[in-house]
Amino acid sequence: MRALVLDRPGGPDTLRIAELPFPEPDVGQVRVKVAACGLNPVDYQLARDGHRDWTWPHVLGLDVVGTVDALGPGVTGARLGARVAVHADLRRPGGFAEYAAVDAAALAEVPAGVDAVTAAALPCAGMTAYQAVVRRLHIGKDDTVLVTGGAGGVGGFAVQLSARAGARVLATASAHNADLVRALGADEVIDYRTQSVPERVRELTGGRGVDAVVDTVGPESATAYLRLLAHGGGLAAIAGRPDLTAVEPFTMAPSVHEIALGAAHSHGDTRARADLSAMLTELLSLTAQGHLDPRVMRTLTLDEVPSGLTELAGRHVRGKLVAAVA
Structure with missing residues (x-):
């Protein structure tokens, strides 16, 4: 062959x-x-x-x-x-x-x-987003979720699934991808190149923060946005775990979910x-x-x-x- x-x-x-x-x-x-x-x-x-x-x-x-x-x-x-x-x-x-x-x-x-x-x-990117949004974070209609990399494979699916669940969706993307990400269901698109994502999220949520984060970028991004969670919120780490020491114990009480789709085969x-x-x-x-x-x-x-x-x-x-x- x-x-x-x-x-x-x-x-x-x-x-x-x-x-x-x-x-x-x-x-x-x-x-x-x-x-x-x-x-x-x-x-x-x-x-x-x-x-x-x-x-x-x-x-x-x-x-x-x-x-x-x-x-x-x-x-x-x-x-x-x-x-x-x-x-x-x-x-x-x-x-x-x-x-x-x-x-x-x-x-x-x-x-x-x-x-x-x-x-x-569908399989890798779609199932990764599905596992994060549906299985781990249980995103619903009363939630506000931040999705990083909203124009990418996993991010695009996460935006669609979160919007379909009725959540308010904030997504990061470059300016030339903003319309595309809005078309997928994002309510607000934050240009990570020209705006401070944490400041913009705080502004858009009245200082409360978000109920969930789907981070598709990496450990540093996941660590930075872990701090944006409201009390009891959850973060799904697609590209690397956050540093939990960034959050003081017994305060925000966050849940962190490592997504490792392919490990269903190996582990x-x-x-x-x-x-x-x-x-x-x-x-x-x-x-x-x-x-x-x-x-x-x-x-x-x-x-x-x-x-x-x-x-x-x-x-x-x-x-x-x-x-x-x-």
Whole structure:
């Protein structure tokens, strides 16, 4: 099969097209004939450092969409020919290839009316936002939430899901992305380049602060915005934990939630992997009903994936990039 491979740890420019043997599904796996695979920051981050469980050459790509082509031993909950999507195990060869072997427990069926490229934009970024907004922070109609990086993949989904829950949404974005982020559902957009985010949040909330923060930027950002929480508020850390010493103990009583979606494969059990399926099924349903915009900004060929990952590494991509493999 044709695949995009990494021969050793390195940047996106070290990826190359190669011919590999067809993968054979192991116990609990299915083989998927790949139609599309989403690009995510974790792809170039892992490529740079490699992973102790990889064998070489390795195939990247976590957000796999395609058709079930073969069933591994012990698989009973999947059917041949089904259109499926999955957030795959980063320890295993991924979806930047014509075929991929993936965990059957994590599969979600793609509903009619949702094409492969659209579905491939959902798993990593959409499920990360869903886990933060719905599962951890329980954002509702009486809440005010701050989302950082509102124009990005995770941030854009978090804005949409929070707005759909009825919350008042404050989001950070550059000025040229402000209209886009408002269109996703943000009530207020704060230009992090020209405005003090803490000062603006205090102004917009009358000094109270926010009930929740979804931080997609990093530990320093999470630490700074932890201080913006109202009493009993919560922060979901997507890109790194905040320093809890920034808040005096037994005052604000914040809750902090580390989001590590892929760890359902490496540190979870069958129940955790099945929950990946449940979350993705919900996102696919919302998309099919027109309630969620996956925001595919551009579709790439397999050969264009390295340049797409380089673009992602610049941290200014709006929405999602997806490789059409088939």
